[in-house]
Amino acid sequence: MNSEKRVSIGTGASAEYEATVTSPVNIAVIKYWGKRNTDLILPTNSSLSCTLSQDDLHTKTTVRCSPKYKQDRLWLNGFEEPVVPTHGRGYRCLQELRQLRKVIEDENPTEPKLSEYKVHIVSENNFPTAAGLASSASGYAALVQALANMYNLTCDQTELSKIARLGSGSATRSVFGGFVEWKAGEDPLGSDSCAVCVAPETHWPSLRALVLVVSDAKKGTPSTSGMSATVSTSTLFEQRIKYVVPERLKDIKEAILNKDFKTFAEITMRDSNQFHAVCLDTYPPITYMNNISIGIIRLIHMFNSQVDPETNAPLGVRAAYTFDAGPNAVIYTEESNIKELVSIITHFFPPSQATSLKSYLPSAPSLFDIPALDQNSTIPLNESLLAPYKKTFVPFELGSIRRIIYTKIGDGPRFLNHSQSLLNEAGMPKRVKD
Amino acid sequence: MNSEKRVSIGTGASAEYEATVTSPVNIAVIKYWGKRNTDLILPTNSSLSCTLSQDDLHTKTTVRCSPKYKQDRLWLNGFEEPVVPTHGRGYRCLQELRQLRKVIEDENPTEPKLSEYKVHIVSENNFPTAAGLASSASGYAALVQALANMYNLTCDQTELSKIARLGSGSATRSVFGGFVEWKAGEDPLGSDSCAVCVAPETHWPSLRALVLVVSDAKKGTPSTSGMSATVSTSTLFEQRIKYVVPERLKDIKEAILNKDFKTFAEITMRDSNQFHAVCLDTYPPITYMNNISIGIIRLIHMFNSQVDPETNAPLGVRAAYTFDAGPNAVIYTEESNIKELVSIITHFFPPSQATSLKSYLPSAPSLFDIPALDQNSTIPLNESLLAPYKKTFVPFELGSIRRIIYTKIGDGPRFLNHSQSLLNEAGMPKRVKD
Numbered sequence: 001m002n003s004e005k006r007v008s009i010g011t012g013a014s015a016e017y018e019a020t021v022t023s024p025v026n027i028a029v030i031k032y033w034g035k036r037n038t039d040l041i042l043p044t045n046s047s048l049s050c051t052l053s054q055d056d057l058h059t060k061t062t063v064r065c066s067p068k069y070k071q072d073r074l075w076l077n078g079f080e081e082p083v084v085p086t087h088g089r090g091y092r093c094l095q096e097l098r099q100l101r102k103v104i105e106d107e108n109p110t111e112p113k114l115s116e117y118k119v120h121i122v123s124e125n126n127f128p129t130a131a132g133l134a135s136s137a138s139g140y141a142a143l144v145q146a147l148a149n150m151y152n153l154t155c156d157q158t159e160l161s162k163i164a165r166l167g168s169g170s171a172t173r174s175v176f177g178g179f180v181e182w183k184a185g186e187d188p189l190g191s192d193s194c195a196v197c198v199a200p201e202t203h204w205p206s207l208r209a210l211v212l213v214v215s216d217a218k219k220g221t222p223s224t225s226g227m228s229a230t231v232s233t234s235t236l237f238e239q240r241i242k243y244v245v246p247e248r249l250k251d252i253k254e255a256i257l258n259k260d261f262k263t264f265a266e267i268t269m270r271d272s273n274q275f276h277a278v279c280l281d282t283y284p285p286i287t288y289m290n291n292i293s294i295g296i297i298r299l300i301h302m303f304n305s306q307v308d309p310e311t312n313a314p315l316g317v318r319a320a321y322t323f324d325a326g327p328n329a330v331i332y333t334e335e336s337n338i339k340e341l342v343s344i345i346t347h348f349f350p351p352s353q354a355t356s357l358k359s360y361l362p363s364a365p366s367l368f369d370i371p372a373l374d375q376n377s378t379i380p381l382n383e384s385l386l387a388p389y390k391k392t393f394v395p396f397e398l399g400s401i402r403r404i405i406y407t408k409i410g411d412g413p414r415f416l417n418h419s420q421s422l423l424n425e426a427g428m429p430k431r432v433k434d
Numbered sequence: 435m436n437s438e439k440r441v442s443i444g445t446g447a448s449a450e451y452e453a454t455v456t457s458p459v460n461i462a463v464i465k466y467w468g469k470r471n472t473d474l475i476l477p478t479n480s481s482l483s484c485t486l487s488q489d490d491l492h493t494k495t496t497v498r499c500s501p502k503y504k505q506d507r508l509w510l511n512g513f514e515e516p517v518v519p520t521h522g523r524g525y526r527c528l529q530e531l532r533q534l535r536k537v538i539e540d541e542n543p544t545e546p547k548l549s550e551y552k553v554h555i556v557s558e559n560n561f562p563t564a565a566g567l568a569s570s571a572s573g574y575a576a577l578v579q580a581l582a583n584m585y586n587l588t589c590d591q592t593e594l595s596k597i598a599r600l601g602s603g604s605a606t607r608s609v610f611g612g613f614v615e616w617k618a619g620e621d622p623l624g625s626d627s628c629a630v631c632v633a634p635e636t637h638w639p640s641l642r643a644l645v646l647v648v649s650d651a652k653k654g655t656p657s658t659s660g661m662s663a664t665v666s667t668s669t670l671f672e673q674r675i676k677y678v679v680p681e682r683l684k685d686i687k688e689a690i691l692n693k694d695f696k697t698f699a700e701i702t703m704r705d706s707n708q709f710h711a712v713c714l715d716t717y718p719p720i721t722y723m724n725n726i727s728i729g730i731i732r733l734i735h736m737f738n739s740q741v742d743p744e745t746n747a748p749l750g751v752r753a754a755y756t757f758d759a760g761p762n763a764v765i766y767t768e769e770s771n772i773k774e775l776v777s778i779i780t781h782f783f784p785p786s787q788a789t790s791l792k793s794y795l796p797s798a799p800s801l802f803d804i805p806a807l808d809q810n811s812t813i814p815l816n817e818s819l820l821a822p823y824k825k826t827f828v829p830f831e832l833g834s835i836r837r838i839i840y841t842k843i844g845d846g847p848r849f850l851n852h853s854q855s856l857l858n859e860a861g862m863p864k865r866v867k868d
Contacts, residue, residue: 217828235704236711239673266717270669273719277670281711283704284735291725301718394651 005149007418009064017114018064018423019149020416023142025057025133026050026173026180027209027330029268029322030249031275034231034241036184038224041169042193044231045241046184046249049173050332051201052209053410059135061123061142062422063150069118069427076123076139078433093144093167094119101151114151121146122422122429127405133211134324140167141174145413157412161195177201177411179256181249201409204259206335211405212345214292214327221286223325226279233283240278245271261334265320268332269300272322292349292400293327299348300331302389303341309384338406340385345404347386352399363406439583441852443498450500451548452857453583454850456492457576459567460485460607460614461643461764463702463756464683465709468665468675470618472658475603476627478665479675480618480683483607484766485635486643487844493572495557496856497580503552503861510557510573512867523601527578528553530597535585548585555580556856556863561839567645568758574601575608579847591846595629611635611845613690615683635843638693640769645839646779648726648761655720657759660713667717674712679705695768699754702766703734706756724761726783726834731755733782734765736823737775743818772840774819779838781820786833797840 006019026049034044072083074090083091101115123142125135144164148155157175161182164171172193173180178200185193221229230237248267255263279286289297304317319333319341333341342361351360424430440453460483468478506517508524517525535549557576559569578598582589591609595616598605606627607614612634619627655663664671682701689697713720723731738751753767753775767775776795785794858864 235678236670236673236708236715239670244669270715270717273717274670274715277711277715280714281670281704281708283700283707285707285731287728287731290728294721294724297719297721 004417005415006152009418013112014067015112016064016066016068016427017112017150017152018062018418018421019146020060020062020418020421021142021146021149021413022054022058022060022416023138023145023174023413024051024054024177024410025127025135025138026170027052027322028170028173028324029264029320029332030245030252030271031322031324032169032182033223033275033278034227034237035169037188037190038228040190040193041165042188042190043169043182043184044237045245046182047173048179048181048198048249048252049170050179050207050209050409051174051177051412052211053201053407054414055410056405056407057127057133057138057211059123059125059138059142060416060420060422061121061139061146062420063119063121063143063146064421064423064427065114065117065119065150066427067117069120072118072121074121074123075429075432077125078429078431080432089167090121090140090143093140093163094147096163096166097144097147097151097153100148100153100155104151104153119147119150120423120427124422124431133213133328134170134326136168137170137174140164140171141413143167144171145175149415158194158196162190162193164195165190165193175412178203178409179253181253197412198253199256201411204256204409207409208333208335208338209407209409210329210331210333210338210342210345211403211407212296212329212331212349212401213403213405214290214296214329215400215402216290216292216327218290220288220326226282226286226325229284229286230278230282234278234281236281237278240274244274262317265304265317265332268320268322276323288325288327289323290327292396293323293329295349295396295400296329296331296345297321299345299389299393302393303344306388342404342406343385344389345401348389348393348395349401350395350398352402355399355402359403360401361404361406363404438851439849440586443852447546448501449546450498450502450861451546451584451586452496452498452852452855453580454494454496454852454855455576455580455583455847456488456494456850457572457579457608457847458485458488458611458844459491459561459569459572460604461756462604462607462758463698463754463766464679464686464705465758466603466616467657467709467712468661468671469603471622471624472662474624474627475599476622476624477603477616477618478671479679480616481607482613482615482632482683482686483604484613484641484643484843485608485611485846486645487635487841488848489844490839490841491561491567491572491645493557493559493569493576494850494854494856495555495573495576495580497553497555497577497584498855498857498861499548499551499553499584500861501551503554506552506555508555508557509863509866511559512863512865514866524555524574524577527574527597527601528581530600531578531581531585531587534582534587534589538585538587553581553584554857554861558856558865567647567762568604568760570602571604571608574598574605575847577601578605579609583849592628592630596624596627599624599627609846612637612843613687615687631846632687633690635845638690638843641695641843642767642769642772643841643843644763644765644767644772644776644779645837645841646730646763646765646783646835647837647839648724648730648763649834649836650724650726650761652724654722654760660716660720660759663718663720664712664716668712668715670715671712674708678708696751699738699751699766702754702756710757722759722761723757726830727757727761727763729783729830729834730763730765730779733779733823733827736827737778740822776838776840777819778823779835782823782827782829783835784829784832786836789833789836793837794835795838795840797838 028049032047462483466481
């Protein structure tokens with residue numbers, strides 16, 4: 001899959017260097033919430049996430065440095081953004097990587113002085129902002145990976161994760177595929193606050209994720225200020241970070257290594273709930289989940305309490321929800337349950353009539369093979385499957401869930417070749433919006 | 435206000451004894467959530483509440499014992515309910531009080547043997563179920579008070595609170611007016627788990643309460659099973675009961691004694707939020723607040739962050755919300771703020787067109803003197819007052835709040851005379867529904 005790390009364009013003193021990568025989104029199952037150092041983005045506790053497949057969700061970034069460029073420039077999703085030297089987190093990552101490049105140049109005087117060149121950066125998400133997914137994790141991971149490749153650095157992914165961390169905490173975990181722990185570390189300077197791969201994406205091939213994008217009018221509290229408020233005002237928070245998280249982390253790693261879905265799922269749900277509990281215990285309280293989110297929680301617990309209609313034996317915990325700093329749910333389940341689960345979710349959270357099925361559930365009908373699926377009907381379903389839910393669960397308003405993205409666990413950053421570059425020959429973005 | 439404790443009807447061996455009382459509702463500011471003994475209703479932590487005025491909300495109960503009655507009978511809000519001997523909590527209170535009566539009779543052989551008579555009980559709430567208020571606190575407090583009066587017991591209110599506790603935990607606090615602490619106690623048998631009056635209702639005469647009855651389709655988790663789930667599954671709960679509540683209790687009692695509204699309000703809000711946080715940390719999670727509840731929280735925090743339009747000085751914390759096991763809010767504020775607060779609440783949570791103003795805000799317009807108030811218009815308001823809210827707060831759907839009850843801090847159980855009895859001469863309820 002991985003192509004060359006970088007390409008050089010031209011030769012001699014005028015040569016330009018370029019790298020293009022994609023980086024994945026990750027969704028935490030043990031949540032990161034709280035910083036012990038806000039400047040260095042050092043967390044109060046370790047966290048653990050699953051990397052989602054870049055086939056479905058990724059940030060793609062091209063970086064190029066050239067002796068001709070007059071200044072560092074950045075285009076984000078088609079719009080140029082200022083690169084603010086002293087405050088910008090992206091600029092900080094760039095400077096860290098330039099320093100590492102400088103070390104190589106100092107040690108090898110024949111190396112081109114790329115650390116002195118200005119850089120052009122183009123970055124694009126393949127998911128719309130309307131998908132409701134935070135893009136800072138994949139975004140900063142892609143930036144850091146692309147720059148490291150362009151500078152031909154030799155540092156490993158764990159070293160790279162520390163630089164991604166300076167961009168955004170959750171980006172620390174997007175430099176690996178599979179199951180990734182961000183170790184909180186103890187060093188006040190952050191030298192040991194970095195990501196490690198707990199298991200690669202090939203370890204548990206049957207695991208699947210559904211991103212349920214929920215409608216919401218309210219704008220949530222930004223996570224940086226939210227975390228800081230929780231750390232300073234919640235009287236339950238210390239208990240969480242000192243005692244609860246360390247035990248959960250140990251247990252969920254074991255569950256992942258054993259592919260023990262039940263334990264993995266229960267810890268995931270409990271930790272999502274506890275993260276939102278400490279938000280509610282913040283003063284003034286922070287709330288991210290809405291009525292629809294709570295409805296999804298109820299439905300998943302009902303799904304997990306179903307019994308086999310023939311033997312009456314419990315089917316057990318077959319799905320887990322997790323919610324980040326917003327109303328959207330990510331549901332983890334195993335491939336064998338996906339059709340039943342999607343059928344139930346789409347029945348009780350039907351698409352709005354204005355939503356075409358293609359935007360509501362892009363992977364249907366090909367993936368789920370539901371022939372009668374069309375935008376004006378709710379999705380047909382075996383009535384006996386629905387009956388136990390219908391007793392107590394009333395379908396939500398049309399359009400409560402705007403979109404369902406079906407994906408799986410995926411690999412870490414991918415290196416693309418020059419044909420995939422986002423920059424044209426002149427060093428300007430191939431696509432610009434205005 | 436208080437009349438005779440009881441009346442006797444008839445003379446000699448056929449004499450019947452009767453008592454009629456009303457008892458108040460109370461709303462906790464330090465929440466009771468969690469039992470250390472479910473049978474004896476012994477709580478995991480002390481709690482503290484304000485007793486609300488019986489002029490607005492109460493349960494009225496008449497009890498009569500007669501040698502003619504064949505069995506214990508109970509009519510609740512116009513319907514006869516079975517008196518289940520071994521399971522019923524009401525029956526348990528009755529038996530406890532019969533025992534205490536028996537002691538008197540054993541010590542004074544001339545006393546009539548009321549402990550051997552059957553009892554007829556009639557109980558009515560003056561607030562409709564639709565008001566969304568739990569009636570078990572006022573209900574069991576009224577039952578226990580009426581029986582104690584009928585039996586001419588000499589025990590004090592704190593002793594009585596232990597018997598009310600056997601009916602419903604929150605009833606423990608409804609035997610006093612004003613500000614009431616339910617001490618958790620340490621005795622495994624509950625001898626020290628009882629209510630004490632922290633300050634009488636006359637102590638802080640400017641304090642007011644608004645009960646905001648919120649529309650909700652979802653049926654919440656019953657509090658008994660909810661508490662038990664929290665105690666056994668929340669990993670934050672122990673921190674709350676061991677460390678957080680004891681300190682808050684000390685601080686809020688001091689705030690009450692000093693009539694320090696700011697501290698009283700902040701602790702009240704923090705403790706409501708923490709109660710809901712430990713519910714969310716329960717597995718599966720318990721949620722009682724809905725989008726409307728969260729909207730009320732946001733509006734109150736906005737109210738508390740307003741500044742004086744002329745001096746720009748902060749007006750400070752002027753209102754506190756608290757939520758029990760449901761979506762309804764109770765707002766505490768001081769009398770001087772009530773008009774501004776009600777105006778803002780009614781503007782952003784307007785009545786449904788189907789609700790007549792009389793049922794939406796029974797105390798308007800007489801109380802608030804808002805002339806243009808009618809059922810088809812939202813309540814007119816000084817635009818400059820609304821402006822700071824309008825920037826970020828969008829009015830909720832009509833009818834999101836169904837009713838607003840305006841009340842204040844009130845006294846403990848009141849003793850009524852025979853003319854107020856709910857039983858007719860034959861010992862049957864004066865009003866029965868069918």
